[in-house]
Amino acid sequence: MIPEIGHFALWLALGVAIVLAAMPMWGAARGRADWMALARPAAALQFALVAFAFACLVAAFVGNDFSVMYVASNSNTSLPTQYRVAAVWGGHEGSMLLWLLMLTGWAFAVARFSRHLPAKVLARILSVMGLLAVGFLLFLLLTSNPFDRLANPPLDGRDLNPLLQDPGMVFHPPMLYMGYVGLSVAFSFAVAALIGGNLDATWARWTRPWTTVAWIFLTIGIAMGSGWAYYELGWGGWWFWDPVENASFMPWLVATALIHSLAVTEKRGSFKSWTVLLAILAFSLSLLGTFLVRSGVLSSVHAFATDPRRGLFILGFLVFVIGASLALYAWRAPTVGLGARFEWVSRETFLLANNVLLMAACGAVLLGTLYPLLLDALGMGKLSVGPPYFDTVFVPLLTPLVFLMGIGPLARWKQAELPQLMKRLRWAFGAALVAALVVNWMRGHLGFVSTLGLMMAFWIVAALATDLADRLQPNGIVNTSVLHRARQIPRSMVGMMVAHLGIAVFIFGVTMVKSGEIERDVKMDVGDTTEVLGYTFTFRGVQSLLGPNYRAAQGTIDVTRGGTKVVTLHPEKRVFPVAGATMTEAAIDTGFTRDLYVSLGEPLAGNAWIVRVYVKPFISWIWGGCLMMAFGGFLAATDRRYRSKVRATQGATEAKAAA
Amino acid sequence: MKPRHKRLAIAGGIVCAFGIAVALVLNAFQSNLVFFYSPTQVAEHEAPPNRSFRLGGLVEKGTVKRDGVNVSFIVTDTSKSVPVRYEGILPDLFKEGKGVVAQGQLRDGVFVAREVLAKHDENYMPPEAAEALKRAQQGKLATPMKMESGK
Numbered sequence: 001m002i003p004e005i006g007h008f009a010l011w012l013a014l015g016v017a018i019v020l021a022a023m024p025m026w027g028a029a030r031g032r033a034d035w036m037a038l039a040r041p042a043a044a045l046q047f048a049l050v051a052f053a054f055a056c057l058v059a060a061f062v063g064n065d066f067s068v069m070y071v072a073s074n075s076n077t078s079l080p081t082q083y084r085v086a087a088v089w090g091g092h093e094g095s096m097l098l099w100l101l102m103l104t105g106w107a108f109a110v111a112r113f114s115r116h117l118p119a120k121v122l123a124r125i126l127s128v129m130g131l132l133a134v135g136f137l138l139f140l141l142l143t144s145n146p147f148d149r150l151a152n153p154p155l156d157g158r159d160l161n162p163l164l165q166d167p168g169m170v171f172h173p174p175m176l177y178m179g180y181v182g183l184s185v186a187f188s189f190a191v192a193a194l195i196g197g198n199l200d201a202t203w204a205r206w207t208r209p210w211t212t213v214a215w216i217f218l219t220i221g222i223a224m225g226s227g228w229a230y231y232e233l234g235w236g237g238w239w240f241w242d243p244v245e246n247a248s249f250m251p252w253l254v255a256t257a258l259i260h261s262l263a264v265t266e267k268r269g270s271f272k273s274w275t276v277l278l279a280i281l282a283f284s285l286s287l288l289g290t291f292l293v294r295s296g297v298l299s300s301v302h303a304f305a306t307d308p309r310r311g312l313f314i315l316g317f318l319v320f321v322i323g324a325s326l327a328l329y330a331w332r333a334p335t336v337g338l339g340a341r342f343e344w345v346s347r348e349t350f351l352l353a354n355n356v357l358l359m360a361a362c363g364a365v366l367l368g369t370l371y372p373l374l375l376d377a378l379g380m381g382k383l384s385v386g387p388p389y390f391d392t393v394f395v396p397l398l399t400p401l402v403f404l405m406g407i408g409p410l411a412r413w414k415q416a417e418l419p420q421l422m423k424r425l426r427w428a429f430g431a432a433l434v435a436a437l438v439v440n441w442m443r444g445h446l447g448f449v450s451t452l453g454l455m456m457a458f459w460i461v462a463a464l465a466t467d468l469a470d471r472l473q474p475n476g477i478v479n480t481s482v483l484h485r486a487r488q489i490p491r492s493m494v495g496m497m498v499a500h501l502g503i504a505v506f507i508f509g510v511t512m513v514k515s516g517e518i519e520r521d522v523k524m525d526v527g528d529t530t531e532v533l534g535y536t537f538t539f540r541g542v543q544s545l546l547g548p549n550y551r552a553a554q555g556t557i558d559v560t561r562g563g564t565k566v567v568t569l570h571p572e573k574r575v576f577p578v579a580g581a582t583m584t585e586a587a588i589d590t591g592f593t594r595d596l597y598v599s600l601g602e603p604l605a606g607n608a609w610i611v612r613v614y615v616k617p618f619i620s621w622i623w624g625g626c627l628m629m630a631f632g633g634f635l636a637a638t639d640r641r642y643r644s645k646v647r648a649t650q651g652a653t654e655a656k657a658a659a
Numbered sequence: 660m661k662p663r664h665k666r667l668a669i670a671g672g673i674v675c676a677f678g679i680a681v682a683l684v685l686n687a688f689q690s691n692l693v694f695f696y697s698p699t700q701v702a703e704h705e706a707p708p709n710r711s712f713r714l715g716g717l718v719e720k721g722t723v724k725r726d727g728v729n730v731s732f733i734v735t736d737t738s739k740s741v742p743v744r745y746e747g748i749l750p751d752l753f754k755e756g757k758g759v760v761a762q763g764q765l766r767d768g769v770f771v772a773r774e775v776l777a778k779h780d781e782n783y784m785p786p787e788a789a790e791a792l793k794r795a796q797q798g799k800l801a802t803p804m805k806m807e808s809g810k
Contacts, residue, residue, distance in 0.1 A: 234751070344665070356673055360680040367688060382695040382790055384713065386762075389691035393684050521747045523727040582751040601748030602725070610728055610748055 003068050006056025007147040013049035013104070014137040016042055020107075020130030024123035028196070036123035040111040043126050046133060047108035054088075054101045057146055061088050067153035070094060070146045076159035076578050078549040086170040087160045092310070093146035095173060099290070100136045102174075102181040107133065110185060110210070117206060124192035125185075132184055135317045143310045159549065159578040168228035176221030176248055180286040182214025183255060187283035190276045191325055194332040199276060204266035205642070207279070211262060212637040215255045216630045222248050223626035234584030234599045236519065236614045238622060241390045246369040247289030250362050254282040257358040260351050268413055270348055273333040274355070280329060284322045285362075291318050292369070343415040350408035357401040364393045395449065402456040402507070405500055406463030410470070424470070428462035445515050453511030460504035464497055492639040499632025506625025512618035521601060525608040533615045535596060536560045541607055542600070550574040552585070555600050555609065559589065569598045571611075586612075595619045693762060697791035702739040706765060714741060714770055715760045716791045723755055734759060734770070736795035745772040758789065 020042040027035025057070075061084045066072040074091045075084055089095040107129040114122055140146070163169075189207045193199045225248065230238045239245065258278040265275045291314040342348040368385040376382055406428065411421060436455035440446050472485050522530050524539035531537070540556040552574040559566040569587035576583065586599035594617045601610030695713045696706045706712055714734055722733040728747060732755075733740045743761055753759060753775060763772035 235748075344669075349669075352669075352673075353676070356676055357680075360677060360684070364680075364684045367684065371688075382713075384693045384695070385688065386691045386693050386711075389687050392687035392691065396683055397680060521728050584751055604725065604727075612748060 002056050002059050002063075003065065003147040003149065006053040006060075007145065009049045009053040009056070010137060010141055010145075010147075013046055013053065014134065014141065016046045016049060017130050017133040017137055020046060021127055021134050022130075023127075024130075025127035025195075028120045028123045028127075033119065036119050039123045039126040042130070043104070043107045043111040046130070047104040050097075050101050050104045054097055057094060057097060058085060058088055060147075061085065064157070066155070066157050067149055068146075069148045069150045072150060072154055072157045074160050075157040076549060077156055078578075079157075079160055079165070080548055082170065083160060083165050086164070089173050090160045090164045090169070093140070093144045095177075096136070096140050096144055097146050098174065099177055099181060100133065100140060102177045103129070103133055103136060103184060106182055106185050110188075114206070121192060121196060121198065121206075124195055125188045128188040128191045129184060132188075132321070135321070139310070139313050139317065143313050156578070159576065162550070162574065162576045162579055162581045162583045163232060166228065166232050168224055168232065172221060172224040172228055175217055175224055179214050179216075179218025179221050179255075180248070180251065180289065182210070182217055183251060183279075183283045183286050185210040185214060186255075186258065186279040187325070190279035191328065194276060194328050197332065197335065199272050201266050201269050204262050204272075204275065208259075208262050208266060209637045209639075209642045211255065211258055211279075212633050215252070215259055216633040216637070218248070218252050218255060219626055219630045219633065222252060223623050223630075227623050230619075231586055231588055234586050234612075236586070236597050236599075236612065236616065238513075238619065241368070241387045243369050243373075244293055246365050247292045250365050250369075251282050251285040251289060253358050253362040253365070254278060254285055257355045257362075258282050260354050260358075264348055264351050268342065268348060270342065271352070271355075273329075276333065277329060278355075280322075280325045284318070284325070287314070287318045287321060291315055292373075342413070345411065345416045345418045345421070347408060347411040347413045347416065350404050350411055353404055354401060354408065357397055357404075361394065361397045361401075364397070365390070368393075395452075399452065399456065402460060402503070405503065406459050409467050409496065409500075410463065424466060425463060428459065428466045431462045432456075432458035443516065447515060450511050450515035453507055453514070457504045457508040457511065460500055460507075464500060464504075468497065490639065490641075492636040492641075495632045495634070495636030495639070497632070498635060499629045502625045502628030502630075502632055504625070505621050505628055509618045509621030509625055513616050513622065516617040517614065517619075519612070519614045521610060521612050523604060523608055524611045525606065528608075530613055532613055533594075533617075534561055535566065535615060537598065537611075537613050539609070539611060542603075542609060545572070547574065549578065550576045550583075553600065553603075555587075555598075555611070557587070557598050557611070559596055567596065569596065571599045573600045590620055592620070593618060695790070697794050698734055698736045698741045699739040699791075699795055701741045701765065701770070708765060711762060711764055711773070713760055713762050714743070714772075715758070715789075716741075718753070718755050718757060718759050720755045734761065736791040738795040741770050742768070743770045743772055745775055749775055 020039065023035045024039035024042075027033070027038070059065075060068050060071050061075055062081060064071070064075065064077050064084075066075075070091060070093045074087045074094070079087065087094075089098045107126060110129065111122075111126060114125075117125075186207055189203065189210070193203045222245075225245065226238050229240065230236065258275065261271050261275045261278055264271045291311065368389055372382070372384055407421060407425065410424060432455050435458045436451050437446075439454055440451050471489055472482050474480070474485070518532050520530065520532055522528075524530065526539060526541040529536055529538045536559065538558045538560070540558060542553045542555045545552040545554045552572045554570050554572045557569045557571070559569060567589045569589060571587040572585040574583040574585055575581075584599050586597055588598075589596040594615055597612070597614035597616060599612045601612060603609050693711055693713055694707075695715060698714065698716050700706060701714065706714075716734040716736040719733040719735045719740060722731075724731050729744070730746070730749065731742065731744050733742050735741075743763075745761070745763075760776045761770065761772035762774045762776065763770055765771075
């Protein structure tokens with residue numbers, strides 16, 4: 001009974017979404033306040049209905065209702081309860097329902113937290129989000145209903161893909177979807193503003209916190225996916241330039257560009273049409289990512305669906321959304337105006353360069369991801385684009401980007417002096433170069449790329465320190481303490497600094513791992529030892545183990561350094577009989593300056609095994625840097641001026657103070 | 660400079676920067692395309708001698724031999740076969756009689772794989788492997804590409 005109620009709730013939600021998509025939009029055009037007033041309650045009701053349907057699906061999973069086809073294909077009675085809940089989004093139908101839940105949730109959040117917006121603007125925004133919900137509800141109900149029943153229910157389910165039975169998997173998809181779908185808010189704001197013709201600094205200020213929050217989720221989601229790949233796939237890599245990873249990375253690049261261009265639009269009123277275009281592109285790439293991942297055109301653990309109708313539906317929806325919004329853009333953007341002028345050397349120019357570089361990077365990823373698919377679709381043969389392509393492209397594109405990241409925050413809006421900037425930053429540049437050379441010399445690694453990498457990381461830190469020191473200088477008018485002056489720095493500025501510092505930490509981690517990691521596959525008999533970077537690994541043999549829904553061979557490996565014991569690691573090889581799959585469970589000792597990574601390869605004759613023994617210096621800094629970026633975004637999004645009622649004058653004065 | 664000239668110059672600068680970026684990207688792209696060949700094509704000497712490519716097909720039953728970390732096996736498309744050498748740990752889904760895709764270079768008639776890919780599930784054939792079998796069954800040689808693959 002419960003699945004039928006859930007199914008019915010989805011149909012009701014479709015009705016509500018259609019009302020939401022039509023009435024407030026029409027009301028805004030006709031100036032009917034009563035129709036516009038429908039927007040907020042409709043958004044709330046839509047969310048409630050979808051959340052209810054989602055809860056029904058969770059109940060079916062927890063209650064092991066194998067008469068529901070989706071549950072039978074993705075769960076099993078021996079699956080632990082927390083994974084039964086996570087299994088809700090372990091397959092195609094459920095993850096689309098999760099997508100929808102996020103979309104309606106974001107619409108509800110906009111309805112809830114944007115009361116101060118003018119009624120017309122809010123009505124249009126929620127209508128656009130309603131239209132998106134209509135599209136996805138139709139997709140779900142017509143092609144991928146999670147509540148479909150089986151005529152002959154099996155006694156037990158087929159179990160969740162073992163790769164997905166992991167705590168990281170419980171949180172990775174919801175986080176990523178929050179980010180993907182969160183970009184729909186920026187998209188809706190942009191489309192609503194294009195329709196209403198009110199693209200201005202106020203619009204940018206309304207959009208900014210929403211975009212930043214979506215970006216935070218996207219950042220954390222991508223970082224979690226990368227972390228999951230690192231410890232779950234069993235070969236110790238953290239990024240593969242897999243099409244699915246690229247699908248999430250492209251919206252991230254555009255969203256990052258959008259955050260920066262929104263800053264210009266808000267503070268200076270420039271780049272308006274460019275910002276709107278970025279908002280449209282960011283969400284379009286999210287949709288493209290969904291299409292790539294869900295249509296089955298890619299072959300990887302993420303592609304659950306092989307039903308061509310689904311791919312066609314998403315493709316059609318994608319064409320409709322992108323086509324309609326770009327047409328609207330082409331029609332309305334010329335009326336937007338160009339905004340304030342700025343000089344050659346100014347913060348605007350630096351941010352423009354940032355945008356160009358980020359878009360070039362995104363274009364490069366898009367090319368590498370779509371080209372093989374396109375050729376294949378046209379029947380022109382099969383080929384793939386290797387990771388070296390992305391590595392080759394990203395280093396020269398990101399080097400100037402990082403260089404500008406140091407200069408940009410110190411440059412003034414409108415007009416800055418190049419000689420003065422050079423004078424202020426020459427110490428930072430020198431210090432970064434010297435520090436990079438010294439560190440690499442001490443490690444005995446004087447390669448060009450690794451020195452460049454370290455220098456970029458140190459350059460960001462040094463430029464930030466210069467900026468901070470300048471801000472803490474007494475201004476000569478009122479004599480205040482350093483602490484007081486530190487408190488005067490706006491929170492969004494602190495957020496920017498933390499996020500940029502996160503990039504530095506990330507680059508440092510990547511450089512150290514790329515240049516210093518040792519990966520060794522060795523044959524080990526019981527009692528054999530191998531030494532990697534000063535750590536001695538001793539193989540103590542393998543024993544059998546029984547898990548809730550798997551059998552495992554568990555190895556024991558003692559790690560010592562200089563005779564003292566560091567840790568004992570227990571990597572596992574698991575066999576899941578129901579899913580019929582083998583899984584490598586790596587054992588990792590995570591440290592601040594290094595990870596020790598051990599996983600079991602294959603058994604050989606006797607008691608010997610092939611064992612992967614990796615030492616990865618500073619790898620946790622990669623994810624630490626991502627978390628810092630996200631935290632910086634959090635600080636920026638919760639800046640006081642977004643919470644106060646919108647007053648254009650106050651915003652303008654703060655803009656001057658921050659400049 | 661007049662504002663109009665300045666805008667023109669900025670636009671020009673962006674176009675230049677973008678042009679350089681595009682040239683860079685396309686160059687890297689060209690040299691990192693990995694083409695796919697089936698065992699039949701390798702037997703017909705169509706595969707480039709000094710360039711990395713992908714080989715797909717089935718792992719022939721009874722041909723997997725392990726010697727410590729070195730492993731050798733034969734990849735077949737049921738009509739022709741290619742011996743493969745690999746050093747390291749094979750993925751969990753590597754099995755005799757199942758589909759496989761390897762990336763590496765030909766050396767003296769042996770395919771030396773740097774990477775063996777099997778990121779697919781139990782019942783799923785990697786597209787490249789499926790393609791190789793299809794081509795062999797059709798019995799005709801589909802040339803992989805009319806593009807410059809010998810670079």
